[in-house]
Amino acid sequence: MRQHQTIPIVGGTGALGFGLALRLAKAGRPVAIGSRDAGRAEEAAGRVRDQVPGAQATGLENAEAATRGPIVFLAVPFRAQSENLTNLKGALSEGQVLVDTTVPLAAAVSGKATRLLGVPQGSAAQQAQEMVPDGVTVVSALHTVSAASLSKLDTQLDEDVLVAGDSKDAKGRVAELISLIDGLRAVDAGKLETARLIEGLTPLLISVNIRHKAHAGVKLTGLPEDLWP
């Protein structure tokens, strides 16, 4: 456990990114909230410090935030994913892990949020892997946790996070971080290409939510107790 290491969250002022920052800060981890605008990032960091007494949260411009720790979360809408990855090319460096949380909803191109776009590389995660600098490893995760639930600290979470990636070591480290959040269990879903299937869970849950007025999450049944070696 590397408890002192800061966790950068690119797009940390968005709903998912902010919820993640809040929950990781609550778990005692320093977070670096990134935004296009450093002022908005610092404002969000202030809200984290207000809600979590003793939180170590700073707000920075995205590229600066991305240099602050070994595991960087990318929590931006799909329509901005490619632009953000271009902007991060000079910031990310060999050995870092990028956790891609983006979902190619058709809503990104004014279509429906219940439909998934076809991404030429296979998935948003694979697009990220294609765009990061050499030596940066992409792990795909956190597509199905409701940003609304994550952002409300009094909401008790109880669900799984499917994690995909080609590096077992990187997946294990990301799983460790996710498991710090009370009520989340990380499940190894396979190689990075599996992200194509996992990303499809988000429009599926949105479709279920529309019908049942809910914030549904996913839990897998029938798994053993110890999921990570």
Added chain:
Amino acid sequence: MRQHQTIPIVGGTGALGFGLALRLAKAGRPVAIGSRDAGRAEEAAGRVRDQVPGAQATGLENAEAATRGPIVFLAVPFRAQSENLTNLKGALSEGQVLVDTTVPLAAAVSGKATRLLGVPQGSAAQQAQEMVPDGVTVVSALHTVSAASLSKLDTQLDEDVLVAGDSKDAKGRVAELISLIDGLRAVDAGKLETARLIEGLTPLLISVNIRHKAHAGVKLTGLPEDLWP
């Protein structure tokens, strides 16, 4: 409740179809097991009667089985789906509901079971809807329940079945049948096109199962108690 109505299962000698026949028979419903070969169908029906005292199970050739009740389950591998639907053209009739359970795994064309094929219509369920006679309504369901678990009556199920379809009435009737099976909850996942996303859950679970040596199922969290009106 139409307790006397027979439930036809095309492909009822396969792992999923047989498990389904077993569980529905246990729930007190008459089942008509279909197979390419009437003899094999009758043999499977015999096994149902052996395991479920008092079961009303008959074995018939697929097309004959399909005429025996209003809601027909199609439980064949994807590589045989199109052929089966062609053979059922003269058997299915207006007003019937076809529950498509097929998943276009790449394994159907000697690829991996952790990968999903692209189906021109969008999904196996939409291919089914294109191929059934006019007036037959397709509902997509039962992609994520492990055939192995279903076939062992002493395995306690505890998972969800995502149901998709364009007819609310047909979905509701299928949900009612699925809910007869102890431990299964049917969840309305939206229109038939959502089947594309649901079918992706199967290769995803297979990928998880490979890693964790499990028979994983899916459960959605955060849903209200009453899912069907």
